[in-house]
Amino acid sequence: MLIRNIKQLQVAQCFPTLAREKPKRLNEAHGQVLTFLRTNVEEEFKLILKKRNIPEKLNELDALIAKARQREKNGQNSVRPTSTHNLSPKTIIRAKTIPLKEDEIKRLEGEFLKISKENEYLMSELRSKKEQSKCIILPVIEAITEINEVHDALIYRNIIDSSD
DSSP: OTTGGGHHHHHHHSHHHHHHOOOOHHHHHHHHHHHHHHHHHHHHHHHHHHTTTTHHHHHHHHHHHHHHHHHTTTTSSSSOOOGGSSOOOHHHHHHHHHHHHHHHHHHHHHHHHHHHHHHHHHHHHHHHHHHHHHHHHHHHHHHHHHHHHHHHHHHHHHHHHOOO
């Protein structure tokens, strides 16, 4: 997803001289970088899948879901009804509050994931803006340096002219 966000125009903004003088080379470099990143991301993803044994775990999860659906279809329920008069108040309260807490945990985890994704997006935007600002500020610094040099030369020239 992030790889698709690296647009040719953005690269050209970061390298305006190269974009102006040799746009074909910049386009080739852009393509090579995208290919390199895509390949590395895919390899890293495959490595993570293998390292964490994800395909087998997903297959196990599918099997568990299929078994649960079959039990539900057959009317088998693994939860046996219990009479509440034999339970302590603490156990009854837990029985009522644990599902609520589990639901709240799921909701908070979902919210956390959403916020994490937003943060990742904002960080990528921030990095992009930082790079863009670097591209903008470098010519300004060069211009200031040139102005200072001209200023110093004029002062030096005025000192020499006034001493004659």
